Amino acid sequence: xxxxxxxxxxxxxxxxxxxxxALFVTALALLAYLTFDxxxxxxxxxxxxxxxxxxxxxxxASDEFLPRQGARELGGSMRAWMSVDGQRxxxxxxxxxxxxxxxxxxxxxxxxxxxxxxxTGRGKVYLLYDATDNEERVHDFGLIxxxxxxxxxxxxxxxxxxxxTVAVGPLLDLTDRLSTWAPGSPDMAVTRDDEAGRLIxxxxxxxNQVDRSIAREREFAGNLSHEVRTPLAAIRSDSELxxxxxxxxxxxxxxxxxxxxxxxxxxxxxxxxxxxxxDQLLPPAPxxxxxxxxDAWRGYEVxxxxxxxxxxxxxxxxxxxxxxxxxxxxxxxxxxRNAVEHAAPATLTTRFTDHGVLELSDDGKGIAEADxxxxxxRYYSGxxxxxxxxxxxxxxxxxGLAIAKRVCDMQGWSLTVExxxxxxxxxxxxxxxxxxxxxxxxxxxxRI
Numbered sequence: 001x002x003x004x005x006x007x008x009x010x011x012x013x014x015x016x017x018x019x020x021x022a023l024f025v026t027a028l029a030l031l032a033y034l035t036f037d038x039x040x041x042x043x044x045x046x047x048x049x050x051x052x053x054x055x056x057x058x059x060x061a062s063d064e065f066l067p068r069q070g071a072r073e074l075g076g077s078m079r080a081w082m083s084v085d086g087q088r089x090x091x092x093x094x095x096x097x098x099x100x101x102x103x104x105x106x107x108x109x110x111x112x113x114x115x116x117x118x119x120t121g122r123g124k125v126y127l128l129y130d131a132t133d134n135e136e137r138v139h140d141f142g143l144i145x146x147x148x149x150x151x152x153x154x155x156x157x158x159x160x161x162x163x164x165t166v167a168v169g170p171l172l173d174l175t176d177r178l179s180t181w182a183p184g185s186p187d188m189a190v191t192r193d194d195e196a197g198r199l200i201x202x203x204x205x206x207x208n209q210v211d212r213s214i215a216r217e218r219e220f221a222g223n224l225s226h227e228v229r230t231p232l233a234a235i236r237s238d239s240e241l242x243x244x245x246x247x248x249x250x251x252x253x254x255x256x257x258x259x260x261x262x263x264x265x266x267x268x269x270x271x272x273x274x275x276x277x278x279d280q281l282l283p284p285a286p287x288x289x290x291x292x293x294x295d296a297w298r299g300y301e302v303x304x305x306x307x308x309x310x311x312x313x314x315x316x317x318x319x320x321x322x323x324x325x326x327x328x329x330x331x332x333x334x335x336x337r338n339a340v341e342h343a344a345p346a347t348l349t350t351r352f353t354d355h356g357v358l359e360l361s362d363d364g365k366g367i368a369e370a371d372x373x374x375x376x377x378r379y380y381s382g383x384x385x386x387x388x389x390x391x392x393x394x395x396x397x398x399x400g401l402a403i404a405k406r407v408c409d410m411q412g413w414s415l416t417v418e419x420x421x422x423x424x425x426x427x428x429x430x431x432x433x434x435x436x437x438x439x440x441x442x443x444x445x446x447r448i
Contacts, residue, residue, distance in 0.1 A: 011164075013164035013167055014160045017159075017160035017163060017164070018157045021152065021156035022153045033141065033145055036138055040131070040135075040137070040138055041105075047129065048103065051074060055125050055127060056120050059122060060120050077133065079128050080125060081125070082124075095113075101117045101118055101119060104116070111130065112131045113131065178202035178205070239256045239260045262299065268326055281324060281410065282324045285324075287321055287328060288319065289321060293315055293350050295329060296336050297336055299333055300333070303340050304339075309362075310347040311347075311350075314351045323434060324411060332360075334401060343362040343428060344364065346365075346427070349362070357431050358434075359430070361429035362427050363427040364426075364427060366420050366421040369419075372419060376402055376415075378402040379399065379402075411435065413433060414431075414433040415432055417429070417431075
């Protein structure tokens with residue numbers, strides 16, 4: 001696709017602008033022509049009125065002023081006749097003789113005459129003004145105005161092409177970039193053969209690529225979940241059999257139990273990743289918040305001990321919410337891992353307030369105020385500048401909190417953070433507010 005191939009959209013812009021200017025110029029030219037023509041007529045009529053007053057006064061005063069046998073020449077374009085007792089003056093045109101008193105405009109052949117007729121008491125005076133030259137001047141003026149208007153229209157057309165190029169240019173550039181970025185054919189046919197049609201075609205190709213990419217991601221998430229579940233199930237079943245049938249030392253039993261718990265954690269992560277990839281919400285179910293918090297902590301208990309992070313779960317058993325347990329566990333696991341990697345050594349305290357807000361707070365070193373607005377962005381690692389924990393894992397930086405925020409947005413939850421580095425209030429608090437439809441059961445309800 002080349003810029004030279006201008007299409008209908010460009011031409012529509014050109015003709016719209018040119019047509020607007022042409023209409024304006026035409027209206028202005030017509031107004032000027034009619035105004036000039038009216039001014040000429042008014043000028044001639046004023047001359048006739050003035051001259052007729054003078055003639056009537058002279059005719060009343062003297063019978064010799066106007067000849068009764070011919071015309072009195074009053075200039076190159078004006079003549080006067082005097083008719084007494086209804087007699088026909090010599091040389092008066094037939095078109096003038098039958099006129100009544102007043103102003104008249106007659107056009108015999110190629111001529112244009114302004115005629116004024118008046119009674120003097122002694123006879124009738126006919127005054128004729130030949131305005132043929134005036135009409136020719138009006139005609140010449142109209143041609144001049146027409147020529148100027150044509151020049152204006154041509155100039156407007158040239159300017160409109162320039163304006164159309166500037167206006168439609170970004171659209172063409174965008175189309176070229178999209179066509180280069182997404183080559184191929186669109187699935188949907190485009191019926192418009194202009195810039196807009198080519199842009200729609202390019203967008204269709206881009207949409208096809210995006211749809212294919214999303215389909216591949218969902219297929220990958222589904223395949224990964226399916227393929228990994230089988231070996232995970234085998235690992236978990238073998239671990240259960242060993243715990244039930246083998247004589248194990250306490251250390252071996254602890255390690256096998258940890259293997260089973262980690263397998264369960266991997267399954268949770270797979271389900272969460274699959275749900276996020278598909279933008280699909282799992283059916284909500286009653287969830288004990290205290291149990292879910294314990295499960296989230298258990299997956300990082302060893303790392304927390306090594307980092308010096310202590311856990312104080314102040315959530316009383318019996319807080320039941322109806323929500324997606326996989327989603328909540330994903331959020332809590334990422335918040336716990338964030339505390340292990342960046343808050344330790346410290347104490348992580350969890351509470352469930354009377355307002356239905358789940359809080360995870362630590363008394364660690366806190367987060368810089370400048371980093372707080374960007375904390376939930378993917379790959380943002382401003383906090384990492386103050387932490388050596390996990391510095392070797394470059395790819396994991398900035399993903400945990402971004403995933404937690406993404407899951408909260410999908411569920412309609414609100415995740416906020418407050419932090420301070422002041423000695424008296426040092427620490428970080430994450431607040432998780434659930435959707436209203438999750439509900440909070442009475443605290444006396446039995447744990448699930």
